[in-house]
Structures are given as structure tokens and as C-alpha cells.
Amino acid sequence: MVGWEFPPHHTGGLGVHSLELTRELTRMGHRVTFLTPFSGPFTPVEGVEFRFPGDAKAPGDRYPPAYWSGELSESPFRDAMDGYNAWVGGLSGLGPVDIVHVHDWFGTVGATALARRLGTPLVLTIHSTEYDRSLDHPWTRILEREQYGIDHAARVIAVSQHLRQQLIRRYHADPRRVRVIYNAVRPPDRLAALEEAKRTVLYLGRLAAMKGVDTFLRAAARVSPTAPDVLFVVAGDGPEYPRLLTLAAHLGVADHVLFLGHVTEEERAVLLASASVFVLPSVVEPFGIAALEAMAAGVPVIVSKTSGVAEIAHSLFAVDFWDVEEFASRIAELLNYPVLRHAMGDAGRWESLKEGWPERAIQTVGVYAEVLLGWLEGSDVPVPPSS
Amino acid sequence: MKIVLYLHLHQPWRLARFRYLDLGSGRPYFDEARNLELFRGIAERCYRPALDRLAQSLERYPEFRLSLSVTGTFVEQADAAAPDVLERLRRLVRTGRVSLVAETYYHSLAFLLPPPELAEEVAQHRRMVAERFGAAPRVLRMTELAYSDEIARFAESERFRGMLAEGWEGMLLGQPPTAVYCSASAPVVSLLLRHYPLSDDIGFRFSSRGWNEYPLTSEKYAGWLARTPGEVLGLFMDFETFGEHHRADTGILEFLGALPGAVARESNLSWATVDEAIDLPPKDALSAPTTVSWADQNRDLGAWLGNDLQRSAFEAAKKVGVLARRAGDAAILGDWRKLLTSDHFYYMYVSGHGADLGVHQYFSSYGSPYDAYANYMNALTDLRQRALARLR
Numbered sequence: 171m172v173g174w175e176f177p178p179h180h181t182g183g184l185g186v187h188s189l190e191l192t193r194e195l196t197r198m199g200h201r202v203t204f205l206t207p208f209s210g211p212f213t214p215v216e217g218v219e220f221r222f223p224g225d226a227k228a229p230g231d232r233y234p235p236a237y238w239s240g241e242l243s244e245s246p247f248r249d250a251m252d253g254y255n256a257w258v259g260g261l262s263g264l265g266p267v268d269i270v271h272v273h274d275w276f277g278t279v280g281a282t283a284l285a286r287r288l289g290t291p292l293v294l295t296i297h298s299t300e301y302d303r304s305l306d307h308p309w310t311r312i313l314e315r316e317q318y319g320i321d322h323a324a325r326v327i328a329v330s331q332h333l334r335q336q337l338i339r340r341y342h343a344d345p346r347r348v349r350v351i352y353n354a355v356r357p358p359d360r361l362a363a364l365e366e367a368k369r370t371v372l373y374l375g376r377l378a379a380m381k382g383v384d385t386f387l388r389a390a391a392r393v394s395p396t397a398p399d400v401l402f403v404v405a406g407d408g409p410e411y412p413r414l415l416t417l418a419a420h421l422g423v424a425d426h427v428l429f430l431g432h433v434t435e436e437e438r439a440v441l442l443a444s445a446s447v448f449v450l451p452s453v454v455e456p457f458g459i460a461a462l463e464a465m466a467a468g469v470p471v472i473v474s475k476t477s478g479v480a481e482i483a484h485s486l487f488a489v490d491f492w493d494v495e496e497f498a499s500r501i502a503e504l505l506n507y508p509v510l511r512h513a514m515g516d517a518g519r520w521e522s523l524k525e526g527w528p529e530r531a532i533q534t535v536g537v538y539a540e541v542l543l544g545w546l547e548g549s550d551v552p553v554p555p556s557s
Numbered sequence: 558m559k560i561v562l563y564l565h566l567h568q569p570w571r572l573a574r575f576r577y578l579d580l581g582s583g584r585p586y587f588d589e590a591r592n593l594e595l596f597r598g599i600a601e602r603c604y605r606p607a608l609d610r611l612a613q614s615l616e617r618y619p620e621f622r623l624s625l626s627v628t629g630t631f632v633e634q635a636d637a638a639a640p641d642v643l644e645r646l647r648r649l650v651r652t653g654r655v656s657l658v659a660e661t662y663y664h665s666l667a668f669l670l671p672p673p674e675l676a677e678e679v680a681q682h683r684r685m686v687a688e689r690f691g692a693a694p695r696v697l698r699m700t701e702l703a704y705s706d707e708i709a710r711f712a713e714s715e716r717f718r719g720m721l722a723e724g725w726e727g728m729l730l731g732q733p734p735t736a737v738y739c740s741a742s743a744p745v746v747s748l749l750l751r752h753y754p755l756s757d758d759i760g761f762r763f764s765s766r767g768w769n770e771y772p773l774t775s776e777k778y779a780g781w782l783a784r785t786p787g788e789v790l791g792l793f794m795d796f797e798t799f800g801e802h803h804r805a806d807t808g809i810l811e812f813l814g815a816l817p818g819a820v821a822r823e824s825n826l827s828w829a830t831v832d833e834a835i836d837l838p839p840k841d842a843l844s845a846p847t848t849v850s851w852a853d854q855n856r857d858l859g860a861w862l863g864n865d866l867q868r869s870a871f872e873a874a875k876k877v878g879v880l881a882r883r884a885g886d887a888a889i890l891g892d893w894r895k896l897l898t899s900d901h902f903y904y905m906y907v908s909g910h911g912a913d914l915g916v917h918q919y920f921s922s923y924g925s926p927y928d929a930y931a932n933y934m935n936a937l938t939d940l941r942q943r944a945l946a947r948l949r
Contacts, residue, residue: 392578484925485925485927486927487927487928487931488924495576495578496576498577498578499576499577499578499579499935500577500931502577502578503577503931503934503935504931506577506938507869507930507931507934509865509866509869509930510866510927510930510931510934512865513864513865513866513907513927513930514927517907
């Protein structure tokens with residue numbers, strides 16, 4: 171990938187785009203070598219190798235780093251640009267390359283030469299045009315480089331339909347070769363808020379009416395005035411999501427509640443490991459496996475009395491599902507009495523792991539055996555399996 | 558052999574559910590209505606019928622002797638819920654053949670607190686016993702029969718002549734429990750020891766159908782007593798054994814009523830009150846560098862202060878006590894002392910010792926030790942805030 175801006179030093183969308191795109195490409199399993207005219211620093215991305223003129227991998231290269239800052243006068247700028255493009259075009263030691271992808275105009279000449287030498291297609295992403303940047307007073311040298319890239323690229327990616335039309339109209343790009351791929355934003359690091367909150371109270375599950383998340387939010391409203399550093403996390407998605415968001419705002423606790431929506435397995439593990447208290451306030455809960463998971467993670471648990479899990483686990487608080495005051499008090503007690511939190515957490519971990527899936531499987535096989543042997547409780551004569 | 562039958566009457570002021578959100582609300586910590594309702598039930602099942610049987614035995618067998626202790630929290634509840642129970646007790650004491658034993662008014666763990674808390678609670682109990690029963694106990698027992706060299710020195714300083722303790726092998730070191738001993742740390746204090754196998758035959762095993770001696774008759778039991786070698790045999794247990802821990806349908810009340818007669822038929826057996834028994838010469842001096850109690854398999858304080866919940870609650874109570882004393886407010890100090898009652902800590906016991914678990918769950922008024930702890934800490938935190946407000 172031939173670019174120029176890359177965080178932490180960047181002036182616009184190009185840098186962000188480069189970071190996010192390379193991050194996602196490497197996540198998908200692709201290997202990316204990022205060529206840039208300056209020597210860093212670069213926000214590290216796992217699986218991305220950064221190359222720049224004069225870097226350690228090619229100490230013998232003839233070209234010094236092209237430029238260091240935006241303070242460029244015309245003459246050294248041209249030299250630097252030409253130098254960079256020559257370096258790109260002649261770069262060796264890249265290993266197998268499938269695609270050369272260049273962004274905007276700065277490296278189009280070098281990227282085209284590199285693609286040609288390696289025998290790979292060239293892809294060009296246009297983030298903006300010189301016409302727009304100059305308010306229709308384009309600088310010819312830049313325009314030329316944009317045109318050069320558009321003419322030589324197998325595909326051109328425009329960041330909007332509007333831009334695509336411009337490329338077709340003003341640069342005579344072949345419409346069949348111009349694709350639109352929009353920019354995006356990355357949600358602010360989703361769990362970063364957890365680091366700021368000293369303590370978290372966690373709900374983890376679907377946002378369905380039977381789950382009683384209303385109670386969780388109402389309890390949060392009762393607890394948060396005395397515990398401003400506590401973050402109430404609602405992790406999960408479901409039909410109640412919009413209504414619960416509104417309810418949180420209505421209760422005045424929007425600042426203390428973090429709605430995460432659907433969470434990945436990885437996020438789930440982090441949430442459980444960092445929670446101070448886990449709450450499952452279900453109106454109806456045949457079992458409530460999430461509570462058992464929280465216990466296994468050593469997190470003290472408050473469930474509604476109707477939860478099936480309360481039948482096998484006793485190192486927890488069981489509360490009537492409608493009793494907001496009691497839920498709130500239990501949360502406050504666990505937050506305020508560390509000895510209680512630790513004692514319940516430790517006992518809960520042991521209790522949740524005392525019997526596992528092997529035991530459940532053995533019990534299930536017991537039922538199979540009952541059926542196959544024709545044994546029925548309270549019956550003296552064998553009962554055929556079909557009855 | 559002299560049989561010393563000593564029965565302990567106690568009811569704690571159980572806490573109401575006092576939520577964290579109730580802090581500062583002025584709600585009472587103790588659920589008076591519920592406590593009194595429980596008391597009425599126990600009076601009906603246990604106190605009245607058992608006291609009546611004891612009164613009959615005292616009437617019928619002039620040699621029958623008995624010792625009792627009554628906590629202050631018991632008397633407070635009896636006053637409100639069943640004053641006739643107190644009247645029955647007074648009638649027993651008036652026979653002159655029933656000794657009363659001193660202890661802390663609140664059935665508390667005050668022996669673990671800095672002075673003068675223990676002395677004050679024992680003095681309060683002495684005043685109550687003098688006013689309500691016209692008696693002046695010479696023998697002291699600590700909550701849960703706790704005993705140590707240090708507690709013996711306290712008893713000596715308070716001019717008690719004797720103490721009750723568990724007849725535990727760890728303290729007896731091979732000597733029999735069926736004798737009077739004296740304290741190695743306070744020689745004027747005589748020790749009467751609980752014969753725990755024979756006491757627990759009644760206290761724990763009586764109604765247990767899996768026991769190979771079931772059913773236990775008074776004749777069989779008197780026979781065991783008669784064949785036990787020694788001079789003094791202490792049968793110490795909760796009064797609530799008779800009709801409450803073992804319900805009437807187990808035959809426990811008939812057993813209690815028949816026991817004096819069965820003992821009378823054994824020629825080598827007689828009865829003694831604690832006051833009579835401590836005047837026997839001591840067989841040896843016993844030392845107890847650490848505290849011995851009558852509870853659980855380990856006979857230590859593990860049932861009250863064995864886990865983190867219990868210890869942290871007690872430490873918190875200790876600190877609040879300093880504030881409660883300085884606040885100089887009788888209501889605050891009274892509430893604090895009711896929170897020192899050992900039962901509250903017992904409810905925080907977390908299972909782990911198989912044989913004792915059933916006993917603990919039976920006595921708890923909470924769903925779990927965590928409920929007990931959270932509720933206790935809420936009340937204590939509220940009390941702390943009250944004391945601090947008073948100090949400001």
C-alpha cells in the first residue's frame with residue numbers, strides 16, 4: 171500500500187482511512203506493507219510492515235526520507251516527491267505481492283512503476299480531487315499525477331458517488347472501473363469507558379421484556395447518586411434496546427449507564443473479568459447461564475428469585491424481580507462491603523464449578539437408561555419406552 | 558456422683574431487613590413484632606411446658622436441683638411477649654433449689670472487646686437478675702461457654718467463685734471431666750465442666766432416628782449417668798432443647814419430666830446446683846491459654862469469628878463501639894450492644910464443616926450468611942452515622 175499520511179501524524183481522512191483499512195485487512199489475514207515518504211512514528215498495527223526511504227531494511231537506498239513536515243517550498247518538494255516515487259518504483263525485498271494500492275496523487279507514478287515491475291494490478295483510492303482542494307484552481311503538477319493514477323489503475327475507488335461522478339466527468343475515468351467505498355467511523359474503543367469507571371455493575375444478556383432490564387436501570391438510578399464512580403453496563407442487543415435507552419435517559423442515569431449492544435466473546439470475557447457485581451433481574455428465567463458464568467469468573471451475582479440458577483447456587487443474592495429497592499440495596503451492599511464481595515465471589519466460583527457439563531451429561535445418560543430399562547418412578551412394572 | 562443440670566435461656570433481638578437504602582432513614586434495626594411473635598411461639602412450645610415440668614419435679618423430688626441462666630435480651634422479650642414465662646421462672650427460683658448463673662446481659666462477645674465493656678455488661682446482667690429474680694449469682698458463664706485463663710482472671714476480679722466451661726480434652730489433657738477443677742490463672746475460681754457426650758445425647762441426638770440408641774428413655778439415660786465414674790457431672794445445654802430444638806412430638810418433654818425420677822432410682826446419683834458444686838474441693842488446676850467454647854467440632858470461636866465475613870463484621874462493630882461510647886447516647890449504646898449479641902455472627906457462618914452445617918442452618922434466621930452479613934453491616938453503618946452525627 172502506497173500512502174503518505176499515517177497516524178499519529180495526519181492532517182485529514184486519508185491517515186485515518188489508511189490506519190483503519192490496514193488494521194481490518196490484517197485482521198482478515200492479509201499482509202500489508204505500507205510505503206510512506208516519512209520515517210514515522212507510526213501507530214503500530216499488528217501485521218503491517220512500514221517501509222520508508224532510507225529505512226533499516228534497505229540501508230543502501232539512494233534516497234533520503236522525502237519530507238518531514240508540511241513546511242515544503244516548491245523546489246525541495248518536487249525533489250522529495252520525485253525521489254519518493256523513484257524509491258517506490260524501484261523497491262525490492264517486498265516478498266510476494268498481489269495488489270499495489272495507492273492513495274491519492276502523491277505516489278501514483280511510483281506505485282504504477284512498482285505494479286508494472288511486479289506484474290500486479292494497481293488499485294487507486296481517491297479521497298479528494300485537486301479541483302476540490304483548490305476550489306477549482308488546480309495545480310497542474312498534482313492534477314497530472316491524479317490523472318496518471320486514474321489512467322493506470324485497474325480499479326479506482328471513490329469515497330462517495332459524488333466523487334465518482336467527478337472522476338468520470340473531469341478525469342474521464344472509465345465508469346466500469348470506478349467503485350464507491352464509503353468511509354466509516356470506528357466506535358470509540360468500546361470498553362475504554364470501563365477503564366475510567368472504578369467499578370462496574372454488569373447486565374449481560376438479551377434485551378427482551380422477560381429479562382427485566384428495566385429493574386436494572388431503575389436500581390442504577392437509586393444507587394448512582396451515592397456512587398458516582400460506578401458504571402452500569404448493559405451488554406446485549408434485542409427488541410427492547412430503543413425503549414431501554416429512552417428509559418435510561420428518562421431516569422436521568424444515561425451518564426451512568428453504558429449500552430454496549432451486541433458484544434463479542436472477547437468483550438464478554440473482559441466484561442465478566444472486570445465487573446464488581448453481576449445482575450440478572452429476569453422476570454422469567456428458566457435457568458440463567460450467564461449468572462453461572464459470572465460466578466465462575468468470581469463476580470458476585472444478584473438474580474431474581476425466579477431464576478433457575480438460584481436452585482443450585484446459594485452464594486448469591488436472590489431478589490423478587492419487581493423489588494427495585496432490594497436490587498439497588500444488594501448492589502450497594504456489594505459495592506460498599508469489599509469483604510462481602512470477595513467472600514461471595516470466591517464461594518460462587520467454587521459453587522459454579524462444583525458440577526460441570528460432565529455431570530450434566532451423566533445425568534442425561536441416566537434419563538436415557540431409565541427409558542431404555544423401562545423404569546418409572548413409583549411404578550413396579552417396567553414401562554415400555556414409548557409410553 | 559452429683560448431677561449438675563444447667564439450662565440456658567436466650568433469645569436474640571433479630572434484625573429486621575435493614576437495606577442499604579434504609580441508611581439514615583431512622584427505621585428500627587430490630588423487628589420487634591417478629592421477635593415477639595417468635596418468642597410467643599417458643600414460649601408455647603417450650604418455655605411454658607418445660608418450666609411446668611421442672612416445677613412439678615421440684616415439687617415431687619426434694620433432692621432435685623437445677624441451675625439456669627437468663628439473658629437480658631430474653632427478659633426484655635419475655636416482658637413484652639409472655640410475662641407469665643418470667644413468673645414461672647421466679648417461682649422456680651423461689652424454691653431455693655434453683656441457682657441462677659451470671660453472664661453478659663446481651664449474650665455478647667464482649668470478652669473480646671477492650672475493657673470496661675465486659676464488666677459493664679456483666680454488671681448490667683447482675684442488676685437485672687437481682688431486680689427480677691432477687692438472686693446474686695456466684696458462678697459466671699461466658700457467651701457460648703467461652704473460657705480462657707484471661708476470662709478466669711476477669712471472673713476473679715469480679716469476685717465470682719466459679720465458672721462454667723466445656724469439658725474438652727484439649728484442656729483436660731487426660732483428666733476426667735467429672736470433677737471440680739480450679740483455674741490455673743485465677744485459683745479462687747472453681748470450674749464446672751460440661752460433660753459433652755452425655756449433654757449432647759440429649760441436646761443433639763435425642764430425636765435422631767439414625768442414632769443406635771434411639772429412642773432414648775430416662776431410665777436408660779439415668780443408667781448411663783450412674784455408670785459414669787467421677788464426683789460431678791455437668792449436663793449443660795440450651796433450655797430450648799426441650800420443646801423447640803426437639804419438638805414435643807419427639808417425647809423430649811416427657812423425658813425431661815421423667816428424668817428426676819429415673820435419677821432418684823439410681824442410688825449413687827444425686828443432684829447439685831452450680832453453687833453447691835463449686836464448693837467441692839478442686840481436683841486439679843486447669844489452664845486454657847486459648848479460648849475454648851462449647852461449639853462445633855473444634856470447640857473454638859470459629860462458629861462466630863471463623864471466616865472473613867464474621868471477623869470483618871466484628872472488627873467493624875468494635876470500631877463503632879468506640880464511637881457509640883463517646884457519643885454518650887443511651888439509645889445508640891443500647892443498639893450497639895444488641896448488635897454484639899453473638900447470634901448475629903453465628904448467622905454469618907459459611908458452610909464448610911460438614912457435621913456442624915446442619916446445626917448452623919437450623920439456628921439462622923437468614924437465607925444465607927451473605928444476607929446476614931449485608932444486613933448486619935447496614936445496621937452497623939447506620940449506627941455509626943448516628944454516633945458520628947451525635948459527636949459533631
